[in-house]
Amino acid sequence: MMQEKKNKQRLISLVALLLATAGMLWLNSRGEAPTVNKDLFKTADLTTINEVVLRSAAGATQLKFSGSQWRVNDRFDADRGMIDVLFATLRQAEPRRPVAVSQQDSIATKLVKEGVEVTLISGGEKTDVFYAGGNRQKTQAYFMRPGETPYIVTIPGYRVYTAGIFELDGQGWRSRYVFGFNWRNFSSLVAQYPGKETAGFRVELDDHQYFGIRGLALEQTDTAKLNNYLDAVSLLQVQEYQTPSPALDSLGKMAPLFFIEVKDVGGTAYTLELFPFRRSSNEASAKAVPLIGRIDGRDWAVFRESDLLSLIQPKAFFSKE
Template sequence: MLLVLLLVLVGAAAYFFTNKGSEKSTLNTSETAFTVTDTAAVTKIFISAKSGASNTLTRQENGRWLLNDKYEARQDKINNLLETMHRMEVKRPADKASRNLAIRDFATMGKKVEVFQHGKLSKVFYVGQSTDNDLGTYFIMEGSENPYVLHIPGFNGFINTRFDIVEDNWRSVPVFRSNAQSIQELKVEYTGDPQGSFTVTQSNGKYTVSGLKETDQENVKAYLDNYNFINGVFFVPNPQNRISDSLALRKPVAIITVKDTNPEKSREIKLFPKDIDNFLALNEKKKEIMQVQTFVFNRLLIRKDGLGKK
């Protein structure tokens, strides 16, 4: 009898020390499988809130992402979200004191996240509020009654803001998407410097610049290639088009007009000074205002003589 009792005690001790300090080993794996281990397999992410706001992010064949089937998505935010889902880990179950509050917050302020891999729904969970010390975020798996605190090891902060439901925050800010081959005509007008203004036209692969006797073909081509991928920083809120209508009445410092072989890439952008580092760029046709960086647009805002032969 003594030998049996001794074996039981030894077995219990072995179990205790094997699992001591490993909280995750005692957790229900079906309730805690929040982490997305293979983000390369993610083809779609759907994020929604009780307010009715939602965003659908879909990976395209070229690797880029589409927002709500109509906008180019910001790649930096996509990368941040995928990294978050890959690195986030369960820190602990919600304690008794916070459990009911966390569940109530899921019902009112939680965000539902659906992750699709290889075109199939792979997991659904809800993202809640941050913990009192802001070092974790409450999550709960769909169908579960038990919330958990998740965090990213080495990151001291909360992660619920990365599951953003504001559409404009996910939108890429494309200003120009043309290149030397597709541009038929490009006009840069300086309202305070008409002598520096110019128009570039293309015919059968040759470029001419208005007002120049000799055009440096390689220089012009290199300049036009700058228009291949020009982004802004963010879209400026424009309720009831009030700001765009107000800007349209002001005199811009420059107007850039691109006529592309693809009409969808043709546009006219008016630039207004904002501060030393930024312009406000107005696409009057779409009633869109973008904040754009000065150092990016300095590549475009050259004088006419910069395109001539030296």
């Protein structure tokens, strides 16, 4: 009887312990994973947004829809793919949980000082404002509304640094296409080779609205080569834009290896100057580095040599003879 009584007491104690443990786990789980509004940073109607301003300590970048295309700081056409990524991020980013209480003040301060203030604008009116940033390793992203709690934010199903798209500078948003025109507005193209004037040529529409090369009769022109050439010009993209530097300024004082100018019917000119590339003296193979070009007389970019080979053609290349 005595042993049976002890067994009952032990059973009661065990049940009480299990209930207490379950209660603590339930309370803890509620504290660690509170209900989070997944639409916390989706208050704006993205279909009406026609301007986004990204402001950080490094400066401000304005992305604005002009009616036919997105523009960067009212200077360049924006890369349509990057704009699509921006709006996909705004649609899909979700807060996972608030930042730990012990870190909220420090992360909030960091977001204001080092993060990006994202402003969404519709018809000139602000519709949403929040801060975006991340940890030093860029593995964890935070969003925060001004004066509120910062949240850890992810895109469900993807292992990406969600705040990265907002941290691009102005050049990062710029279209990679060099010649921002369409063939309906094409007027003329001039190619020049300083020091080799006879290799240069001019492409324009003739009286019958055919593309031709001045000084070269249409029946003498290899129109397939000319059309392929014009297509290559229209599709030329930079590999990477370059930050201005004294070295590039010095390079720009040299005579270019190649110069091309395209004009549209409105008289707008698009130019590219290509400068001789340098070979690396540190490599035994003396491997060529990418080619350097200056766009519209002011912006520097790196090009793949393979992308430029089809453009560096002399006038004689287009002759059937």
